[in-house]
Amino acid sequence: MVVRIRLSRFGCKNKPFYRVMAANSRSPRDGKHLEVLGYYNPLPGQDGGKRMGLNFDRVKYWLSVGAQPSEPVQRILFRAGLLPPPPMVAMGRKGGPRDMRPVDPMTGRILNVEKPATTNQQKDGEDEAADGENSA
Numbered sequence: 001m002v003v004r005i006r007l008s009r010f011g012c013k014n015k016p017f018y019r020v021m022a023a024n025s026r027s028p029r030d031g032k033h034l035e036v037l038g039y040y041n042p043l044p045g046q047d048g049g050k051r052m053g054l055n056f057d058r059v060k061y062w063l064s065v066g067a068q069p070s071e072p073v074q075r076i077l078f079r080a081g082l083l084p085p086p087p088m089v090a091m092g093r094k095g096g097p098r099d100m101r102p103v104d105p106m107t108g109r110i111l112n113v114e115k116p117a118t119t120n121q122q123k124d125g126e127d128e129a130a131d132g133e134n135s136a
Helices: 056-064 071-080 120-135
Strands: 003-012 015-024 035-041 051-054
Touching (some): 003 056, 035 056
Antiparallel strands (some): 015 035
């Protein structure tokens, strides 16, 4: 049984409210769950902030036994400081090809990935050895 930590939707039409739940990956979104781990209200309150509450001990437990967080929950856990930042991909123009270079989530800058250097000397040495075999 694969356990996922995901959001289950509550609230009214146009006023969503979510519970963070540990559930079997095959159960429906609002269906049977194993444990309620917290809540998330995406609508800003009077102070303008989004409200969320998590039971950190239980979230850490479920992550330690192999539960996989969904993408929205992964972002919530990153904001709460429980997970490292999710990998981000820079996007080019809308509808255009994607730029697959990794992006630093804190600064939004493209990370420099060093490619292994290929030496021309090895290739030249192999070519000379192959030429010597062909000429003999």
